[in-house]
Amino acid sequence: MIYTCTLNPSVDYVMKVDDFRIGELNRATHTVIFPGGKGINVSRVLKRLGVDNTAFGFVGGFTGAFIEQELSRENIRFDFVKVLGDTRINIKLKSGEETEINGQGPTISPEFADELMGKIQSLQPDDVLVLAGSIPSSLPSGFYGKIVKTAKEANVKVVVDTSGPALKQLIEAKPFLVKPNHKELGELFDTVLHSKADAIVYGRRLVELGVENVIVSMAGDGAFFFNKEVTLFAEAPKGVVRNSVGAGDSMVAGFLAAYTSGKSVEKAFAYSVATGSATAFSEDLCTKENVEQLLHEVKVTRV
Numbered sequence: 001m002i003y004t005c006t007l008n009p010s011v012d013y014v015m016k017v018d019d020f021r022i023g024e025l026n027r028a029t030h031t032v033i034f035p036g037g038k039g040i041n042v043s044r045v046l047k048r049l050g051v052d053n054t055a056f057g058f059v060g061g062f063t064g065a066f067i068e069q070e071l072s073r074e075n076i077r078f079d080f081v082k083v084l085g086d087t088r089i090n091i092k093l094k095s096g097e098e099t100e101i102n103g104q105g106p107t108i109s110p111e112f113a114d115e116l117m118g119k120i121q122s123l124q125p126d127d128v129l130v131l132a133g134s135i136p137s138s139l140p141s142g143f144y145g146k147i148v149k150t151a152k153e154a155n156v157k158v159v160v161d162t163s164g165p166a167l168k169q170l171i172e173a174k175p176f177l178v179k180p181n182h183k184e185l186g187e188l189f190d191t192v193l194h195s196k197a198d199a200i201v202y203g204r205r206l207v208e209l210g211v212e213n214v215i216v217s218m219a220g221d222g223a224f225f226f227n228k229e230v231t232l233f234a235e236a237p238k239g240v241v242r243n244s245v246g247a248g249d250s251m252v253a254g255f256l257a258a259y260t261s262g263k264s265v266e267k268a269f270a271y272s273v274a275t276g277s278a279t280a281f282s283e284d285l286c287t288k289e290n291v292e293q294l295l296h297e298v299k300v301t302r303v
């Protein structure tokens with residue numbers, strides 16, 4: 001069974017504003033609201049790809065109730081810890097460029113953190129645990145590390161999609177899969193990546209550090225896959241980007257959906273790129289039909 005864990009879920013409030021002006025009254029021409037947070041996006045895309053899974057994490061208040069209601073509507077299993085305070089609202093402003101403001105999220109007190117650890121302790125060998133998104137500031141900075149240790153002791157495969165110090169901490173635990181974008185990969189090594197050659201150098205370094213499989217996404221410029229045996233590159237399919245929020249999370253879901261159904265890493269990587277682009281070209285997350293239409297456009301080459 002695949003489990004996702006979102007420590008800081010969100011309600012993503014997407015607002016389209018023509019000609020946004022800072023410091024003035026702007027009126028949205030289109031608004032839409034989605035349940036969000038990286039692990040929740042992975043759960044939603046997995047379900048759309050026909051893979052049952054369970055979402056873990058912390059939710060609270062009216063925004064938390066909205067997330068549960070939307071996941072129930074999509075028949076996605078969840079087992080959240082209910083916290084005091086409201087789940088955050090993240091603003092995704094579309095006005096030519098995409099600007100994002102992510103909220104802080106509610107305070108998670110130690111008893112709620114322990115309740116989540118209890119759920120992690122109940123995982124079984126060969127389960128997959130996707131740890132995705134930021135760590136709320138109220139949790140101890142080593143919290144992700146503690147989750148990975150518990151999961152790995154139970155022979156659970158750990159997948160990581162996060163950034164900053166949380167990503168650094170999780171790399172040390174040698175996860176099964178990580179999916180940084182090129183900016184997050186640069187930050188991990190206190191540098192800025194300027195080229196595909198740079199992405200190859202630092203992607204391979206993650207494998208040397210013990211990560212089993214690495215996907216480095218570069219938005220419309222394609223993606224790399226690295227493990228001990230191969231380095232692969234895939235061009236991103238061409239299309240009109242409607243909402244790239246959740247595209248990275250969709251790649252993780254696409255890879256896992258294909259890999260856990262027995263596909264090779266080459267095929268799972270191609271499916272991952274098609275899933276990321278299918279989401280970027282949709283207003284909400286992708287559907288399985290969108291992914292399969294794009295799959296034939298993804299050409300994977302060995303580097």
Ligand SMILES: Nc1ncnc2c1ncn2[C@@H]1O[C@H](COP(=O)(O)OP(=O)(O)O)[C@@H](O)[C@H]1O
Nearest residue numbers: 181217218219220223236247248273276277280
């Ligand atoms: N402009 C684009 N054209 C085609 N595909 C895109 C575009 N932007 C994102 N994608 C797809 O989404 C994936 C993840 O995007 P990226 O922005 O790199 O990740 P993240 O959302 O984690 O920042 C890419 O590998 C690609 O498949």
Ligand SMILES: O=P(O)(O)OC[C@H]1O[C@](O)(COP(=O)(O)O)[C@@H](O)[C@@H]1O
Nearest residue numbers: 036037038090133134246247248249
């Ligand atoms: O936990 P963080 O890093 O604040 O990110 C949360 C945000 O990331 C998202 O999951 C989207 O992530 P990606 O665009 O990287 O796939 C949004 O749904 C959410 O608002």
